[in-house]
Amino acid sequence: MQPKKQVLIYWEKQGLDQLCGVHCINSLLQGPFFNEIELASIARELDDLEKQLMAAQGMDSKEYLSYLAQDSQNVADDGNYSIQVLQAALKKMGNLNIESVDSEINKGQDLSTEIGFICNSDHHWFSIRQVDGIWYNLNSTNRRAPEIISDFYLSAFLMSVKESGYNIFVVRGEYPSSSKELFPQVQNYQKWLTKEEVFQIHQQVSKDKNFKLNIGGTDQEMMDRALKESLDMYNKQNQGKGNMDEEYGDEDEDEEERKKKEEEEKNKFKAFQGQGISMQSNTNNQEHDQLNQYFSQFENHEDPELVFAIIMSLSTKFESRPSQGLVLQFRFPDGSKKDWTFASTQTIRDLYDFCKSIQQPNKEYKFKLSQNFPKVELNNLDITLEQASIANMTALIVTKI
DSSP, X not given: OOOOOOOEEEEEOOOSSOOHHHHHHHHHHTSOOOOHHHHHHHHHHHHHHHHHHHHTTOTTSHHHHHHHTSOOSSBOTTSOBOHHHHHHHHHHTSSEEEXXXXXXXXXXXXXXXXXXXXXXXXXXXXXXXXXXXXXXXXXXXXXXXXXXXXGGGHHHHHXXXXXXXXXXXXXXXXXXXXXXXXXXXXXXXXXXXEHHHHHHHHHHHHTOTTOOOOSSSOOOHHHHHHHHHHHXXXXXXXXXXXXXXXXXXXXXXXXXXXXXXXXXXXXXXXXOOOOOXXXXXXXXXXXXXXXXXXXXXXXXXTOHHHHHHHHHHHHHHTSSOOSSSEEEEEEOTTSOEEEEEEOTTXXXXXXXXXXXXXXXXXXXXXXXXXXXXXXXXXXXXXXBTTTTTOOTTOEEEEEEO
16 A cells, blocks of 8 residues: 655745735645746736726727726735736636635525635735645745634635635636646745644644734734634544544534534525626627717707706716625726626616716716726626626726717
């Protein structure tokens, strides 16, 4: 019988580099597949695509010149990358897709069956990954090593992350093969750890009464509590165990009662999301007709009172912002930006209504909406945001026509 292959966990420790996006994606993929130069190159490619869209309005136009004066929307000065950059990087690895956990199609899904997640706040990225049946918090700002998350508390942990202000994305598809042999030379911040090493550090950390999970300087009480519960549960499961296989076994309580508790926990925290349906980028005559019909309702010179009533109804429609849903950012021709929250069941027409509702009187113009990456024109007004594969934190370009 051949000896069991040693399982290694890959983790990157963040220093003063502020490259949490690089650390996040590499820890998710379990290997140093990307560096800051490669992600910056992807960001420039996306910037170029956006620049081409804006240039279509005229290289001497006020809107284009205003756009040129802005900083990149895909990589900040501190090295923080947009979700579009990480999505494009994962696409380069093959069949890997990012889906926000808030989409309608993923409601009721058991998140413990997934492989990995990436989490994003305004200034930080980190990943959560299952390796050899064990869940790890691979936050690059962890003090010493990845943190172990028990299956029992995975959903509670994700809920706490979300309540701490993070957007969570599930990463589905075929993950690349990785091993220490494929990357024989690594930097000091790039670490391969055995399960035994992670577990030993885990035991030491769990004894520290002042321990708090570091999530980029935005620690939250609920996050700390969820992690402590996970650590306590894990320690209880592993008291008196001998070998590593036993160390990762079930806790010593009644099996039926344990399963009942796990099922209750999963049912309590299943309200997360999933996959969309890809939309063809080629528009047809019917879709262009839809746009013409849409804007024609605001050009009824024979009945100006009707036009006024339609415009007022749009203003009323967006008086109150929903507390939950997909947060989308609109980038207007004058360089301004505005975001709003939509349900995934709303349609592309609702996006046009929102943009139309904030146009100033006597400064109205016809426009079209497009998604930056992948480059898709949103001209079919009747499909839902879910059918259009529009995810949370998507940036939409408003272009004059």
